Amino acid sequence: MTGPFATRETVKQVEEGDVLAPKFDANGLLPAVTTDFDSGELLMHGFMNETALKKTIETGEAHYFSRSQQAIWHKGATSGLMQEIVEMRIDDDQDCVWLRVRIGGNGASCHVGYRSCFYRSLPTGALPETPVELTYEETEKIFDPVDIYGDAPNPTKL
Amino acid sequence: MTGPFATRETVKQVEEGDVLAPKFDANGLLPAVTTDFDSGELLMHGFMNETALKKTIETGEAHYFSRSQQAIWHKGATSGLMQEIVEMRIDDDQDCVWLRVRIGGNGASCHVGYRSCFYRSLPTGALPETPVELTYEETEKIFDPVDIYGDAPNPTKL
Numbered sequence: 001m002t003g004p005f006a007t008r009e010t011v012k013q014v015e016e017g018d019v020l021a022p023k024f025d026a027n028g029l030l031p032a033v034t035t036d037f038d039s040g041e042l043l044m045h046g047f048m049n050e051t052a053l054k055k056t057i058e059t060g061e062a063h064y065f066s067r068s069q070q071a072i073w074h075k076g077a078t079s080g081l082m083q084e085i086v087e088m089r090i091d092d093d094q095d096c097v098w099l100r101v102r103i104g105g106n107g108a109s110c111h112v113g114y115r116s117c118f119y120r121s122l123p124t125g126a127l128p129e130t131p132v133e134l135t136y137e138e139t140e141k142i143f144d145p146v147d148i149y150g151d152a153p154n155p156t157k158l
Numbered sequence: 159m160t161g162p163f164a165t166r167e168t169v170k171q172v173e174e175g176d177v178l179a180p181k182f183d184a185n186g187l188l189p190a191v192t193t194d195f196d197s198g199e200l201l202m203h204g205f206m207n208e209t210a211l212k213k214t215i216e217t218g219e220a221h222y223f224s225r226s227q228q229a230i231w232h233k234g235a236t237s238g239l240m241q242e243i244v245e246m247r248i249d250d251d252q253d254c255v256w257l258r259v260r261i262g263g264n265g266a267s268c269h270v271g272y273r274s275c276f277y278r279s280l281p282t283g284a285l286p287e288t289p290v291e292l293t294y295e296e297t298e299k300i301f302d303p304v305d306i307y308g309d310a311p312n313p314t315k316l
Contacts, residue, residue: 091275118248124217158168
């Protein structure tokens, strides 16, 4: 057995072992959760394929797999806001990674212009008859997307 | 239009609007990222279907969709360690939710017995020829899974 990923042999090896044996889903992807190392804030949620995971390990900078573009996505390559990995963790069954990062520049992670992609909250409680209303937890954008991305296609799909 | 979820009509509405218009994937799921409200630690990553999202909103306790059991999973129903939602957020394109929770009892979230599912880290740097070695960031289990789950099937799949 060679290469950076071990073959998954037993549940005990995967959960209680000390070698990396990642599991990619039917589309060859695993979710990646990215938080700000200092504040703990959730910045974004993305996916990695095997190449993105290898590049992230190798470079110490977050690489994802863009499902909308079907390509490796070196986060920050366009905006200059790379995500430097301070610590990287894997979960019990090794099908999800957690990146704890620091971001250069203005510290934004979200293509809409906010610091975090999770800039809106929703209330819990009895389900309303009309759509649940969202509250903005970030009130100001850190950058104007047009300045950074120009007229590049918006990654959000309906 | 009635019910708690709005129809997704435009990118602007989804990204910059103030109504909940979630997007479920081809399998009817969206990822849910769960962190400890006080420490910011990533506890787990799961998935929700429409019912799980509604039940989470309605009860203020995290409900997921178990892919291995193909069923709604009220987290903590077996172990007693429910996840009480302090704040719930949605991301820019509304295909992922962030749960900020407090957990009762011993505070564990992971079926292996650790506090977080992400109890192991991996190093960045040149890719080794042999599998990447993991480091335990939690050194002691909080509970013994056998005490809690008995001989229930392990959710980890190879």
